[in-house]
Amino acid sequence: MGRENEEMLVKNSEGIKCYHCGEACKQDHLVFEEKDFCCQGCKTVYEILKDNDLCEYYTYENHPGSALKDIFQTDKFLFLDNEEIIHKLLDFSGPEINKITLFIPKIHCSSCIWLLENLRRFNPHLKNSRVNFTKKTVSIDYSPSGISLREIANMLTSIGYEPYISLDDEKKQSQKDHNRDLYIKIGVAGFCFGNIMLLSFPDYLGVDFIQDRHLKPFFSILNILLSLPIVFYSGSGFLISAYQGIKQRYVNIDVPLALGIIALFGRSVYEIMLQIGPGYLDSLAGLIFFLLTGKWFQSKTYEGLSFERDYKSYFPLASLKEKGGITEIMPVAELKKDDIIIVRNQEIVPCDGMLLSENANMDYSFVTGESRLVDILLGGRVYAGGKQKGANIRVKVIKEVSQSYLTQLWNHESFKKEKRLLSQAIINRVSKYFTIIILLIAFSAFFYWLQQDIRIAMNAFTAVLIIACPCALAMSVPYTYGNVTRVLGRNKLYLKNVEAIERLNNTHHIVFDKTGTLTESGHSGVKFDGPMEQDLLQMISGLTFNSTHPLSRRIYNHLFEIGIDGKNLVIDGFREIPGKGILGKINGKTFKIGSLEFIKSDGYLATNENGTGKAKIFVDVDGKLMGSFQTADKYREGLEETIMGLKSNYDISLLSGDNDQEREYLMSIFPHDSQLLFNQKPEDKLNFIKVLQSQGKKVLMVGDGLNDAGALQQSDIGIAVAEDASSFSPASDAILSAGEVTRLPLYLRFTRSAKTILILSFTISFLYNVIGLTFAVSGTLTPVFAAILMPISSITIVAFTTLSVNLRAKQMKL
Amino acid sequence: MSVLIILIVASILVALLFLIGFIWAVKSGQYDDTYSPSVRMLFEDKEKEDRHPQKKEAAKNKSDEKSGETTSL
Numbered sequence: 001m002g003r004e005n006e007e008m009l010v011k012n013s014e015g016i017k018c019y020h021c022g023e024a025c026k027q028d029h030l031v032f033e034e035k036d037f038c039c040q041g042c043k044t045v046y047e048i049l050k051d052n053d054l055c056e057y058y059t060y061e062n063h064p065g066s067a068l069k070d071i072f073q074t075d076k077f078l079f080l081d082n083e084e085i086i087h088k089l090l091d092f093s094g095p096e097i098n099k100i101t102l103f104i105p106k107i108h109c110s111s112c113i114w115l116l117e118n119l120r121r122f123n124p125h126l127k128n129s130r131v132n133f134t135k136k137t138v139s140i141d142y143s144p145s146g147i148s149l150r151e152i153a154n155m156l157t158s159i160g161y162e163p164y165i166s167l168d169d170e171k172k173q174s175q176k177d178h179n180r181d182l183y184i185k186i187g188v189a190g191f192c193f194g195n196i197m198l199l200s201f202p203d204y205l206g207v208d209f210i211q212d213r214h215l216k217p218f219f220s221i222l223n224i225l226l227s228l229p230i231v232f233y234s235g236s237g238f239l240i241s242a243y244q245g246i247k248q249r250y251v252n253i254d255v256p257l258a259l260g261i262i263a264l265f266g267r268s269v270y271e272i273m274l275q276i277g278p279g280y281l282d283s284l285a286g287l288i289f290f291l292l293t294g295k296w297f298q299s300k301t302y303e304g305l306s307f308e309r310d311y312k313s314y315f316p317l318a319s320l321k322e323k324g325g326i327t328e329i330m331p332v333a334e335l336k337k338d339d340i341i342i343v344r345n346q347e348i349v350p351c352d353g354m355l356l357s358e359n360a361n362m363d364y365s366f367v368t369g370e371s372r373l374v375d376i377l378l379g380g381r382v383y384a385g386g387k388q389k390g391a392n393i394r395v396k397v398i399k400e401v402s403q404s405y406l407t408q409l410w411n412h413e414s415f416k417k418e419k420r421l422l423s424q425a426i427i428n429r430v431s432k433y434f435t436i437i438i439l440l441i442a443f444s445a446f447f448y449w450l451q452q453d454i455r456i457a458m459n460a461f462t463a464v465l466i467i468a469c470p471c472a473l474a475m476s477v478p479y480t481y482g483n484v485t486r487v488l489g490r491n492k493l494y495l496k497n498v499e500a501i502e503r504l505n506n507t508h509h510i511v512f513d514k515t516g517t518l519t520e521s522g523h524s525g526v527k528f529d530g531p532m533e534q535d536l537l538q539m540i541s542g543l544t545f546n547s548t549h550p551l552s553r554r555i556y557n558h559l560f561e562i563g564i565d566g567k568n569l570v571i572d573g574f575r576e577i578p579g580k581g582i583l584g585k586i587n588g589k590t591f592k593i594g595s596l597e598f599i600k601s602d603g604y605l606a607t608n609e610n611g612t613g614k615a616k617i618f619v620d621v622d623g624k625l626m627g628s629f630q631t632a633d634k635y636r637e638g639l640e641e642t643i644m645g646l647k648s649n650y651d652i653s654l655l656s657g658d659n660d661q662e663r664e665y666l667m668s669i670f671p672h673d674s675q676l677l678f679n680q681k682p683e684d685k686l687n688f689i690k691v692l693q694s695q696g697k698k699v700l701m702v703g704d705g706l707n708d709a710g711a712l713q714q715s716d717i718g719i720a721v722a723e724d725a726s727s728f729s730p731a732s733d734a735i736l737s738a739g740e741v742t743r744l745p746l747y748l749r750f751t752r753s754a755k756t757i758l759i760l761s762f763t764i765s766f767l768y769n770v771i772g773l774t775f776a777v778s779g780t781l782t783p784v785f786a787a788i789l790m791p792i793s794s795i796t797i798v799a800f801t802t803l804s805v806n807l808r809a810k811q812m813k814l
Numbered sequence: 815m816s817v818l819i820i821l822i823v824a825s826i827l828v829a830l831l832f833l834i835g836f837i838w839a840v841k842s843g844q845y846d847d848t849y850s851p852s853v854r855m856l857f858e859d860k861e862k863e864d865r866h867p868q869k870k871e872a873a874k875n876k877s878d879e880k881s882g883e884t885t886s887l
Contacts, residue, residue: 056858110853117854133850183840191833195826218819222826 020046022063040563045160052122057115064111066160079318080150082329098144102163107136122155123147166313186292189234192226193285199223200282204784220272227281231265235288253431253474256438260469267462280466283786287471290794298478298498307496308731311407314706315350332401339397349386352404353395360393362386385706409682409710425502427477430762438468445777456779463781467772472765472793476758479798483805484754491814492737493747500733503717504751506698510646511689513703514656517721520634526558530627539586540619542566543593546574547582551617555629592620638742640669645745647671655680655688657707686710706730750812757804761797768793
């Protein structure tokens with residue numbers, strides 16, 4: 001290990017982490033300059049950084065990099081040569097300098113920021129770059145004469161920061177403006193609240209301005225002036241929402257709030273104008289300020305994540321179109337019927353077409369969930385969403401992009417409507433009864449006092465509305481759910497909004513996708529049991545390269561990904577025996593790769609064949625068994641417990657795009673009455689969920705691929721499973737990190753206990769209201785009392801919900 | 815005691831200045847990303863030490879750095 005600058009293959013390295021990405025190194029790993037690397041990709045990045053004197057990258061965080069799982073292709077960003085596309089992407093373009101903002105999902109630590117802000121050291125034509133960490137973007141200024149956008153994208157990809165380029169980013173912009181708006185509203189409210197409190201101090205202290213009679217009205221007038229922006233700017237959201245609610249004959253929480261705000265403001269102005277008293281403007285300002293902080297707490301979203309993606313995010317932006325012998329790059333949306341396009345290795349076919357090349361190997365896992373490669377011959381149909389593995393192919397367009405088999409799914413009605421608003425949301429049910437009761441009390445107090453004095457009656461009426469203003473009630477939901485969202489976010493379940501929590505709680509039926517959801521993602525599908533010797537693996541690679549069998553290709557691809565490629569080796573007497581395996585001679589050694597019967601090795605027992613449909617490919621050299629490859633998708637560890645944990649509370653179904661060869665195993669872990677459906681097309685999945693919903697069931701869909709997109713959209717709550725949160729997932733209500741799928745029952749239990757906490761916090765706020773109301777109906781409410789009660793009740797709620805949610809999370813070890 | 819009025823008006827005006835400052839800060843995007851500035855200030859200005867003077871690009875980088883900084887301010 002001591003020899004520097006020399007690569008070595010090291011065995012038996014337990015607990016060694018990759019210097020670059022921090023992933024545990026497998027049995028074999030690369031050592032370079034006394035540093036461990038898990039794969040060729042990580043080592044390459046290290047070398048690039050070293051050549052550019054950027055190793056400081058590794059000083060800010062340990063293992064800051066991201067593992068490069070895909071093979072990097074230099075032509076992936078070919079579409080960035082298209083002027084039209086470039087023009088749409090640029091923020092600013094001039095002769096000397098262009099500005100572009102790129103979304104890079106892999107940004108995750110301070111080292112990332114450092115490296116991306118030092119891009120100019122790679123190339124002097126990159127002028128200045130700046131990272132926005134929350135949004136995971138980097139803004140780059142570059143001189144277009146020296147470096148092209150495509151070169152920038154390639155360079156970023158080569159160091160592990162692949163930009164994600166899409167043409168529709170308008171939604172993000174409005175989200176940003178909304179956040180800024182809320183900040184300013186809080187700022188204005190805080191400013192007014194503070195000053196009003198200050199000016200109300202003489203009243204709190206009972207100061208009598210005997211000598212300066214003019215001071216008191218001055219303070220009061222100033223208070224009114226200060227309260228104007230708070231009511232009509234900061235508080236406008238509540239008033240508008242209440243108005244819209246009433247217009248739709250629907251009582252939301254903002255209705256009693258708006259009643260309270262109006263009563264507070266009206267009565268205060270009235271009292272100050274007639275010089276009866278100081279008014280309740282301090283309570284009003286505090287109320288709106290606290291409510292806004294609750295809104296802010298609840299609105300914390302994951303800006304780096306997108307919950308709105310459709311197929312466009314998966315498809316290439318542009319295709320290579322062939323016309324009269326010349327190829328040109330063309331945005332996919334402009335492809336017409338009968339155009340001829342070229343699809344390169346690893347590229348996704350953007351539309352349905354007919355194959356014009358000899359043959360193609362399509363990976364339809366996006367569409368069907370089936371992980372096997374499909375061989376297509378000349379003249380065969382290729383469907384949009386398929387990924388070509390192998391040589392470039394020529395395809396004649398049969399249907400335009402938006403009309404293709406897969407993309408048609410997005411024309412389905414369920415994508416056109418927003419998910420129905422939860423009229424059943426707890427807070428709205430509560431506020432409906434709350435409002436009715438408050439109005440009843442207010443009117444009965446009014447009529448009771450009316451017999452004595454209209455002034456006292458008005459006092460009591462407004463006092464009820466003021467004191468009953470459900471500030472604490474309105475804070476319960478944002479702070480309970482806001483805290484729950486944060487806890488779940490720490491545990492890698494990222495919710496789109498707090499409404500998702502109630503949707504989770506309402507679930508009756510859980511539908512799982514199989515591939516990629518219950519099984520580990522196809523990438524880790526190949527595992528070699530045996531000695532990891534480079535020579536041996538290289539020869540295996542050479543043999544499998546010559547075979548067109550899908551399993552051979554998977555082994556070849558797997559070896560290629562870990563940096564081993566033997567396609568140039570000379571093979572004698574290569575033969576492929578259909579259904580059995582391949583054999584050939586390399587360097588005088590006879591290789592047999594295939595099924596157990598094929599190699600007929602003695603003294604070796606197939607272990608771990610527990611009927612889970614795992615395919616094993618054995619490797620035999622000169623009659624000696626060297627090891628085996630395991631290719632079937634692996635079910636996640638702890639899956640049995642997960643299903644067990646769910647089946648007492650929910651109905652469970654499984655929808656798989658795959659064939660049913662694993663039915664037996666799945667039946668053994670799923671409850672007997674659950675439906676297991678195989679060979680499901682994307683549309684079948686959507687319809688299955690629709691049928692359940694028509695039976696009045698609330699459905700939770702857990703899926704990962706584009707093939708689940710329809711089901712995720714149709715379901716009451718869709719959870720997209722993603723390998724890591726920054727990788728792409730279809731539109732959904734929540735994104736769950738793939739490693740945490742088996743913890744789903746725990747998360748569901750947690751959100752259910754959040755409901756209990758919410759109800760407790762409602763009870764507390766009702767208690768405060770009852771205390772206040774007793775003063776209000778008797779007509780003895782004073783401004784000072786209101787000014788004390790209101791903040792105390794709010795603070796109690798914030799403290800109670802925050803503490804209890806986090807305590808519960810700790811108990812459940814979340 | 816009418817000096818109180820002047821004082822209060824003055825204090826509110828000062829506070830108003832800060833409020834305007836805050837609004838300007840939000841509008842100019844300073845609250846869009848609250849994480850990276852905290853890390854950025856800890857990065858070393860390596861180019862100032864210049865550990866590799868033999869690299870001819872280093873000098874160029876230095877000037878780039880400076881111009882970059884002024885534009886970002």
